[in-house]
Amino acid sequence: MPAHAPAPPVLCSFTSSAALGDALAHFIIKAQKESIEKKGRFTIAISGGSLPKQLNALIGKSGLKWDKWQVYYADERVVPLDHPDSNHHLCSTELWNKVPVPKSHIHTIDFSLADDLEELSDAYEKELIHEFAQKDSARFPIFDLILLGVGPDGHTASLFPGHELLSEEDRWVAPIEDSPKPPPKRITFTFPVLNHAYRVAFVASGAGKAEILKKVLDKPENGLPASRVRPASPGQLYWFVDDAAVAGVEYPRTPYKL
Numbered sequence: 001m002p003a004h005a006p007a008p009p010v011l012c013s014f015t016s017s018a019a020l021g022d023a024l025a026h027f028i029i030k031a032q033k034e035s036i037e038k039k040g041r042f043t044i045a046i047s048g049g050s051l052p053k054q055l056n057a058l059i060g061k062s063g064l065k066w067d068k069w070q071v072y073y074a075d076e077r078v079v080p081l082d083h084p085d086s087n088h089h090l091c092s093t094e095l096w097n098k099v100p101v102p103k104s105h106i107h108t109i110d111f112s113l114a115d116d117l118e119e120l121s122d123a124y125e126k127e128l129i130h131e132f133a134q135k136d137s138a139r140f141p142i143f144d145l146i147l148l149g150v151g152p153d154g155h156t157a158s159l160f161p162g163h164e165l166l167s168e169e170d171r172w173v174a175p176i177e178d179s180p181k182p183p184p185k186r187i188t189f190t191f192p193v194l195n196h197a198y199r200v201a202f203v204a205s206g207a208g209k210a211e212i213l214k215k216v217l218d219k220p221e222n223g224l225p226a227s228r229v230r231p232a233s234p235g236q237l238y239w240f241v242d243d244a245a246v247a248g249v250e251y252p253r254t255p256y257k258l
């Protein structure tokens with residue numbers, strides 16, 4: 001196997017969405033502990049959609065060192081930060097408003113730049129450069145953990161099937177003006193950022209995800225955006241799902257040890 005070939009994804013399935021949430025919380029706390037022991041901080045990027053609700057399970061858990069977290073968004077909708085469509089708003093409602101994470105450690109888009117998406121996206125990329133340059137990254141940032149969702153069309157973050165952004169090789173963050181899923185204006189991490197992370201975990205629950213997961217997990221050669229997330233070694237890709245989301249999926253399950 002070539003030195004940087006991606007390892008196969010690890011698929012962990014749970015009997016219920018609640019069990020999935022508990023295991024995900026355990027996984028995040030373990031990743032946080034390892035990262036802080038190594039580098040004194042924990043860099044995490046989070047998506048929107050159905051994912052933030054699963055993060056509820058972190059509330060009240062022991063072992064969390066919120067002051068060491070540096071939080072970014074894997075994608076964000078270009079709307080005011082208190083708008084119902086904002087991924088930040090969703091994460092705030094589900095988690096940030098309920099835990100003692102320093103607000104200055106949550107890196108949001110600068111909505112005052114909304115009239116110029118290129119500028120807004122560049123400004124967000126600079127936030128990442130400030131965090132990662134000359135620390136633990138080379139050409140691309142190396143996140144300790146990126147949490148992703150998958151849409152019914154196989155999109156992840158705001159990387160949509162057939163979109164020109166799928167071939168972006170240089171930028172860390174890119175703007176999208178024509179998202180097929182509303183709202184149309186967004187920014188997104190690019191594949192090089194997703195594929196340089198140390199850990200990436202997809203989270204999916206419910207029967208509504210089963211059709212797309214059959215394609216993404218059992219037929220990755222289809223090139224759907226979610227199938228193209230394959231972090232290079234030593235990075236590892238995980239899937240945290242409930243049984244309903246993987247009904248009919250043949251890809252082998254790995255038991256998760258709490």
Ligand SMILES: O=C1O[C@H](COP(=O)(O)O)[C@@H](O)[C@H](O)[C@H]1O
Pocket residue numbers: 047048049050051075076077087148149150151152155156157158181
């Ligand atoms: O628009 C988006 O959709 C994806 C998938 O969302 P889901 O509700 O189907 O889980 C999400 O991961 C992304 O962050 C969001 O902007």
